[in-house]
Amino acid sequence: MRIRIASWSSSSLLILAFAAACAGGQASRGSGGEGPGAATGCAASGTLCWDFEQGTMPAGWTAARDEFQGQLLVDDTRAHQGRYALHARQLVGGKEGSQGGPKKTIRFELPAGFGPVLWGRAYVYTTPERPVSHAGLFNARYPRPGSTERAFDTLDWYEVATYQQKYMSIWHPPEPPGFPEWVQVSGTPLVLDEWTCLEWLFDGANGSEPEAAEPRVWLNGVELEWPERFVFSDPPTTTRPVREKAENFTVMETGVFLYQGLSVPTDWWIDDLAVGTQRIGCGPR
Ligand SMILES: [Ca+2]
Numbered sequence: 001m002r003i004r005i006a007s008w009s010s011s012s013l014l015i016l017a018f019a020a021a022c023a024g025g026q027a028s029r030g031s032g033g034e035g036p037g038a039a040t041g042c043a044a045s046g047t048l049c050w051d052f053e054q055g056t057m058p059a060g061w062t063a064a065r066d067e068f069q070g071q072l073l074v075d076d077t078r079a080h081q082g083r084y085a086l087h088a089r090q091l092v093g094g095k096e097g098s099q100g101g102p103k104k105t106i107r108f109e110l111p112a113g114f115g116p117v118l119w120g121r122a123y124v125y126t127t128p129e130r131p132v133s134h135a136g137l138f139n140a141r142y143p144r145p146g147s148t149e150r151a152f153d154t155l156d157w158y159e160v161a162t163y164q165q166k167y168m169s170i171w172h173p174p175e176p177p178g179f180p181e182w183v184q185v186s187g188t189p190l191v192l193d194e195w196t197c198l199e200w201l202f203d204g205a206n207g208s209e210p211e212a213a214e215p216r217v218w219l220n221g222v223e224l225e226w227p228e229r230f231v232f233s234d235p236p237t238t239t240r241p242v243r244e245k246a247e248n249f250t251v252m253e254t255g256v257f258l259y260q261g262l263s264v265p266t267d268w269w270i271d272d273l274a275v276g277t278q279r280i281g282c283g284p285r
Pocket residue numbers: 051052053079080081082083084085271272
């Protein structure tokens with residue numbers, strides 16, 4: 001099955017896209033097709049891609065968090081490719097160091113049977129300053145082992161974010177409270193004022209290992225390292241969370257979500273967002 005959804009503006013179009021994808025038969029595959037190095041683009045089986053070129057919020061995405069000031073919309077103020085991108089516009093509210101911050105997000109229910117391994121790719125542009133606060137950009141969630149619960153607040157989840165002006169990734173138990181969580185902070189400052197390609201691998205299967213894998217993230221094709229790794233909890237604990245294994249990712253969320261305040265009005269653009277079960281890569285589609 002080949003699923004490529006570059007632009008659709010209604011659920012009927014979505015169905016057509018799926019039907020066309022299935023009718024397309026054998027999809028072209030990336031060279032090799034296995035291992036973290038094989039980038040497949042949007043052509044690979046099961047890959048979902050959004051370029052936002054319909055100029056409005058794509059079908060299937062629903063408004064989720066809306067806290068403090070700012071706006072999340074599709075507009076033509078800046079694009080990685082084409083004319084449009086998802087724009088978190090002028091987010092501001094709360095104070096650095098205090099819990100609570102601007103959150104503007106959308107969510108998407110993944111197709112049933114997506115599987116326990118989720119690769120992602122997005123181009124991200126941030127301006128004018130690097131937030132100190134925890135600023136989430138993307139997360140994907142899955143039911144706890146053996147659980148039939150599907151409500152958002154019952155799900156384990158992985159996250160890609162920035163924190164203290166650097167890239168960060170996290171594994172979380174269900175939110176709220178979302179902790180104790182396993183935090184990895186990179187030594188790489190958030191890139192400002194240019195498009196960057198972020199890729200992530202959330203391997204909730206992790207072969208025969210007893211726990212789901214730690215998240216992995218690449219910036220412009222280079223894997224980030226995590227000199228700071230720690231458990232966060234409130235109240236604090238030194239006991240690491242057990243990263244429960246996944247059977248299927250069920251839902252994902254993007255936009256921008258700050259867990260502490262943001263005093264500088266900040267803009268983010270996200271374009272050419274894609275998720276799949278194989279590495280998508282940063283290359284042209
Ligand atoms: Ca675009």
